[in-house]
Amino acid sequence: MTWTPEQLEQIPEVYRDFMVVLKPVLDSKAPGRVLRINGIPFGMVYEALSNRYDYDIEQVRQLAHNLCREGWIEEDNLGFFTPTAKGEDLIRALSGSEDGVRKTVPPLPAF
Amino acid sequence: MAKQRPPWFVPRDAASVRYAFFLSHVAEDSEEVQQLASTIHAFSGRGGRTPLTCFLDVNNWPIGCENTSVIKAFLLKSAYCVVWVTPAYLQSVRGWVWMELAYAELIELSLNAALLDLRHPYIVPVFRNVTVNQLERTPLFDYWQRQLVVPNKEYPLHELAKKLVEFHEQEGLH
Numbered sequence: 001m002t003w004t005p006e007q008l009e010q011i012p013e014v015y016r017d018f019m020v021v022l023k024p025v026l027d028s029k030a031p032g033r034v035l036r037i038n039g040i041p042f043g044m045v046y047e048a049l050s051n052r053y054d055y056d057i058e059q060v061r062q063l064a065h066n067l068c069r070e071g072w073i074e075e076d077n078l079g080f081f082t083p084t085a086k087g088e089d090l091i092r093a094l095s096g097s098e099d100g101v102r103k104t105v106p107p108l109p110a111f
Numbered sequence: 112m113a114k115q116r117p118p119w120f121v122p123r124d125a126a127s128v129r130y131a132f133f134l135s136h137v138a139e140d141s142e143e144v145q146q147l148a149s150t151i152h153a154f155s156g157r158g159g160r161t162p163l164t165c166f167l168d169v170n171n172w173p174i175g176c177e178n179t180s181v182i183k184a185f186l187l188k189s190a191y192c193v194v195w196v197t198p199a200y201l202q203s204v205r206g207w208v209w210m211e212l213a214y215a216e217l218i219e220l221s222l223n224a225a226l227l228d229l230r231h232p233y234i235v236p237v238f239r240n241v242t243v244n245q246l247e248r249t250p251l252f253d254y255w256q257r258q259l260v261v262p263n264k265e266y267p268l269h270e271l272a273k274k275l276v277e278f279h280e281q282e283g284l285h
Contacts, residue, residue, distance in 0.1 A: 017227050020227045022228070023227075024232075034274060034278040035232060035235065035257065035278055035282075036258045036259075037257050038256040038257075038258060039256035040229075040256075041252070041253040041256070043253050044229065047117075048228075051117055052227070078252075078255065078256075080255075
């Protein structure tokens with residue numbers, strides 16, 4: 001999926017941040033990476049988001065549930081989170097990669 | 112309002128780092144870990160490179176200092192903390208390794224403070240002959256998916272040493 005900056009901005013910030021927490025899973029798939037990170041534990045997601053938003057455990061669980069339900073992330077049987085394919089696209093777009101972000105020109109106001 | 116720094120922040124001065132790895136292990140695995148340290152030193156020094164040194168309690172422990180102070184000081188002097196997880200590690204009731212893991216976790220959190228993702232892994236777990244079931248309800252469980260090697264697969268020490276050296280060369284010091 002190709003994202004526009006406007007579309008990315010429509011995603012509430014806390015969901016964008018949740019996806020960025022999962023970025024090491026994506027990064028460690030790069031060929032030649034020695035340390036593989038195959039999933040992010042809930043505790044690490046909670047640590048990142050509670051520091052930034054003061055959310056409690058239940059609220060972070062709810063964020064995870066919402067992202068799972070919409071197919072952006074998966075939770076394995078051990079409770080580790082990984083991005084789905086479309087979640088990976090979103091992370092790339094959020095991480096400032098030019099791939100997957102379609103630049104749009106601003107509309108010209110009428111004078 | 113957004114918080115910028117975790118409440119238990121541990122500052123680390125990169126200039127004070129003297130060791131490549133702090134090898135966190137139990138005494139029962141001491142012989143194996145000493146061999147690992149020697150192999151890391153030998154392999155990393157290949158082709159005239161500066162060899163990597165590891166902090167190992169049996170070789171580097173300053174006599175007469177309080178144990179917890181030494182652990183804290185040398186974790187900060189190490190670029191990474193290798194957690195050598197074996198059945199003996201999990202059975203140990205002495206507690207030093209769990210203390211090391213806790214301090215290491217604070218350092219890792221601090222290295223990644225203000226970041227959302229784990230950009231600078233500090234804790235490098237090596238799981239030796241343990242299963243995920245044995246880790247459940249332990250603080251190590253969260254590290255199960257952080258893999259230098261495939262867990263439960265037998266790796267000779269020289270291969271693990273090579274992986275650690277490659278990891279160190281790839282990550283650099285942050």
